[in-house]
Amino acid sequence: MEIIAIEKKTLETIQRAFERFAVRMDELCTGHTKQLSKWLDNEDVCRLLGISKRTLQTYRDNGTLPYSQINHKMFYKVSDIEALLGHTIDKAA
The missing domain is CATH 1.20.5 (Single alpha-helices involved in coiled-coils or other helix-helix interfaces)
Structure with a gap:
């Protein structure tokens, strides 16, 4: 020492x-x-849209859903999910 x-x-x-x-x-x-x-992760988006992780991957790959990546985790803006759905979602969900 x-x-x-x-x-x-x-x-x-x-x-x-x-x-x-x-x-x-x-x-x-x-x-x-x-x-x-104001951001959602993969699990949140799959639950809200009622889709699988693979379908979400396809949405990312073909540009249907914009995302941001921090390290290996994906995040999605609530506003982008709303635009995809065509209506406002409950942010507490």
Whole structure:
């Protein structure tokens, strides 16, 4: 184990910077969560449309349904699902 000594003033500066960073991350994550509530995942879309995962894949492949991908997970805008259905859907579903 290695011991490193730093001045108290330096430690306090690092702590303040980290606290500002943590607050900023909380602000960003809170805003992101609100935005994500307007998106649906594969399971939600299959349930709403009454289709299989394979049919949903076909909709993605042929451009019938726009999507966004984060890592390996697909997300769909509620507005795009509504446009496909031709009517407004209950977002609580």
